[in-house]
Amino acid sequence: MQKKSLRLKPVVAVDIGGSKMIVALFSGEGRMLAIKVLPTLAQEGVDSAIERLCSMINEILSGNNLSPSECGAICIASAGAVDTVRGVVETASPHLPGWTNIPLADIIYKRMGVPTYLINDASAAALGEQRYGVGKGIKNLVLLTLGTGIGGGIIIDGKLYLGTHTAAGELGHMTVQEGGPKCGCGKNGCLEIFASGTDIARYARERIRNGEKSSLIDSVGEELDKITSEMVGKAAQNGDKLSKDIIAKAAYYLGIGLVNIVNAFDPEMVIIGGGMSALGDMLIGTGRRMVAAQAFSKSARKTSIVIGKLGNEAGVYGTAAYALDMKRKA
Amino acid sequence: MQKKSLRLKPVVAVDIGGSKMIVALFSGEGRMLAIKVLPTLAQEGVDSAIERLCSMINEILSGNNLSPSECGAICIASAGAVDTVRGVVETASPHLPGWTNIPLADIIYKRMGVPTYLINDASAAALGEQRYGVGKGIKNLVLLTLGTGIGGGIIIDGKLYLGTHTAAGELGHMTVQEGGPKCGCGKNGCLEIFASGTDIARYARERIRNGEKSSLIDSVGEELDKITSEMVGKAAQNGDKLSKDIIAKAAYYLGIGLVNIVNAFDPEMVIIGGGMSALGDMLIGTGRRMVAAQAFSKSARKTSIVIGKLGNEAGVYGTAAYALDMKRKA
Numbered sequence: 001m002q003k004k005s006l007r008l009k010p011v012v013a014v015d016i017g018g019s020k021m022i023v024a025l026f027s028g029e030g031r032m033l034a035i036k037v038l039p040t041l042a043q044e045g046v047d048s049a050i051e052r053l054c055s056m057i058n059e060i061l062s063g064n065n066l067s068p069s070e071c072g073a074i075c076i077a078s079a080g081a082v083d084t085v086r087g088v089v090e091t092a093s094p095h096l097p098g099w100t101n102i103p104l105a106d107i108i109y110k111r112m113g114v115p116t117y118l119i120n121d122a123s124a125a126a127l128g129e130q131r132y133g134v135g136k137g138i139k140n141l142v143l144l145t146l147g148t149g150i151g152g153g154i155i156i157d158g159k160l161y162l163g164t165h166t167a168a169g170e171l172g173h174m175t176v177q178e179g180g181p182k183c184g185c186g187k188n189g190c191l192e193i194f195a196s197g198t199d200i201a202r203y204a205r206e207r208i209r210n211g212e213k214s215s216l217i218d219s220v221g222e223e224l225d226k227i228t229s230e231m232v233g234k235a236a237q238n239g240d241k242l243s244k245d246i247i248a249k250a251a252y253y254l255g256i257g258l259v260n261i262v263n264a265f266d267p268e269m270v271i272i273g274g275g276m277s278a279l280g281d282m283l284i285g286t287g288r289r290m291v292a293a294q295a296f297s298k299s300a301r302k303t304s305i306v307i308g309k310l311g312n313e314a315g316v317y318g319t320a321a322y323a324l325d326m327k328r329k330a
Numbered sequence: 331m332q333k334k335s336l337r338l339k340p341v342v343a344v345d346i347g348g349s350k351m352i353v354a355l356f357s358g359e360g361r362m363l364a365i366k367v368l369p370t371l372a373q374e375g376v377d378s379a380i381e382r383l384c385s386m387i388n389e390i391l392s393g394n395n396l397s398p399s400e401c402g403a404i405c406i407a408s409a410g411a412v413d414t415v416r417g418v419v420e421t422a423s424p425h426l427p428g429w430t431n432i433p434l435a436d437i438i439y440k441r442m443g444v445p446t447y448l449i450n451d452a453s454a455a456a457l458g459e460q461r462y463g464v465g466k467g468i469k470n471l472v473l474l475t476l477g478t479g480i481g482g483g484i485i486i487d488g489k490l491y492l493g494t495h496t497a498a499g500e501l502g503h504m505t506v507q508e509g510g511p512k513c514g515c516g517k518n519g520c521l522e523i524f525a526s527g528t529d530i531a532r533y534a535r536e537r538i539r540n541g542e543k544s545s546l547i548d549s550v551g552e553e554l555d556k557i558t559s560e561m562v563g564k565a566a567q568n569g570d571k572l573s574k575d576i577i578a579k580a581a582y583y584l585g586i587g588l589v590n591i592v593n594a595f596d597p598e599m600v601i602i603g604g605g606m607s608a609l610g611d612m613l614i615g616t617g618r619r620m621v622a623a624q625a626f627s628k629s630a631r632k633t634s635i636v637i638g639k640l641g642n643e644a645g646v647y648g649t650a651a652y653a654l655d656m657k658r659k660a
Contacts, residue, residue: 081627091628140494152594156486163596164470167627170593175586177508178519187589187624189508256505259517263500264482264594266493294517297411297497298421 009072011323015315016078018095018148023056026320075117075323077124077315084166087118094184095148126153127160128318129271133309140267145274150192176256194253197229203246204232214242233279255290262295262303273308339402341653345645346408348425348478353386356650405447405653407454407645414496417448424514425478456483457490458648463639470597475604480522506586524583527559533576534562544572563609585620592625592633603638
């Protein structure tokens with residue numbers, strides 16, 4: 001009997017976020033060969049984004065002398081609630097208006113002729129950090145991505161845990177303040193409304209409009225809409241009082257979420273990823289102290305709370321790992 | 331080669347709660363043969379409880395014509411944070427004062443001469459309902475016990491999930507109201523402080539002391555300390571306005587917790603057990619509606635929220651299942 005060859009074709013991994021799309025090519029052995037970033041331009045609609053995405057996939061393949069038929073799989077990580085089994089972006093993320101009930105896997109398969117998978121972006125990031133990053137070899141971990149929104153991914157017993165409807169890990173929509181501000185998901189007081197990049201930038205704009213002083217004004221002048229969470233983070237690191245205050249508040253609510261996560265999952269590690277994670281200890285120091293002081297189990301108080309190692313690329317790394325796993329099983 | 335015999339000796343399953351201890355004898359095939367209940371009398375201290383527990387174990391064995399050497403294992407489910415690997419009750423449950431760093435498995439093993447295991451009581455209840463109860467055959471489920479305190483147990487992929495330090499599932503200590511009332515665990519605004527039996531009875535006493543009218547006064551007169559959560563539940567079912575209000579408040583915070591649990595775990599089913607679960611729909615109706623309206627994923631909104639089938643015996647059923655699993659592996 002001949003042993004089945006494990007040689008796999010290269011795969012394309014895509015990560016669609018609220019603000020940008022990342023497209024990467026991986027070898028069948030899981031090595032990244034190329035990576036491209038393009039803006040999502042969510043406001044231009046789904047068709048436009050898919051159009052530009054397919055062009056980019058063709059570009060990255062041809063740039064590496066590959067035809068679509070030489071590509072083993074395309075795997076797309078998307079924000080929002082994703083039905084991995086049917087390949088459908090089900091509930092629009094508040095940050096991807098219009099992406100509701102989009103059969104994305106089918107659409108891409110029909111256009112590219114390549115088997116296409118779909119997973120949630122934060123689940124992908126969790127798998128990425130566990131296979132390639134700071135969580136390498138760890139059996140039980142939870143990852144939170146703090147970007148445009150807040151997503152979560154869960155690894156249990158070394159495997160990606162997706163839940164019954166592939167909807168597990170929506171940790172950004174954990175109520176941490178009953179009756180708190182209204183979140184894009186329709187519920188009140190979600191972690192996301194306190195600690196996502198979108199809301200951090202919004203708090204800065206609102207407080208400046210209400211007359212508070214900030215060095216952010218030096219950067220954007222009257223055009224307060226230009227304030228981004230990255231700018232708030234930088235200003236906080238440079239000592240701007242308003243920005244420090246906003247980041248401290250986000251860090252505190254993140255801490256409440258982290259204690260809840262440690263109490264629920266007792267993971268070996270919680271990884272913070274996404275754009276906001278660039279703030280490092282300024283973002284997670286408070287949460288680390290809260291977990292060390294407040295987790296119910298004394299042993300669980302030792303849980304490592306760390307910043308991801310792969311930055312914004314965690315999603316495509318995990319997406320590629322997922323696609324290669326699926327091909328191995330096939 | 332001879333097939334290893336799977337015939338197992340009977341096991342004793344114990345469930346130590348904040349108010350009572352249940353001791354049950356199970357056959358090696360997992361059939362319950364006998365069950366006894368005795369009060370924990372937590373205020374009399376750990377030694378007294380262990381003394382009475384050992385007498386009861388001896389009594390149930392001899393009552394079934396068994397000597398300790400004919401017993402395959404003792405398995406104890408305890409409230410509080412439990413180190414299952416070392417067999418130590420680690421963090422005292424707020425409802426078991428003094429039960430801190432008690433090497434319970436060793437103590438019982440030394441006294442009884444029978445291999446002894448220890449697990450968390452709500453984890454045991456989750457396993458019980460999944461093997462014998464309403465969750466039979468379900469792969470991913472979460473159980474909440476609403477009793478003296480609030481505990482949680484998690485089944486992932488058909489197996490009990492205990493986490494890295496066997497401390498997973500502490501869902502009663504999920505912050506649902508930032509800055510809310512102080513919980514016995516030291517943190518503020520935990521689910522437990524709003525919906526546990528202890529707190530439901532306390533709210534009734536406080537509000538009556540503050541002058542509110544209630545049919546509960548007819549039952550206890552001046553002795554408000556005699557008010558129990560069961561009495562509040564019964565009075566609510568009989569239309570007592572104060573009691574209905576207190577149960578409605580507990581049900582609402584339970585609903586917030588349930589939405590968080592569904593968002594995090596996307597389980598097939600959430601089971602509500604413990605003494606308060608006798609209230610049925612009055613307790614979980616609100617949570618069902620909240621999950622159906624607020625869970626992030628539209629698919630996860632269909633998650634079944636049900637009352638456990640095994641009542642207060644879920645813990646001993648699961649404890650026996652755990653002990654028999656351990657013996658099968660040994």
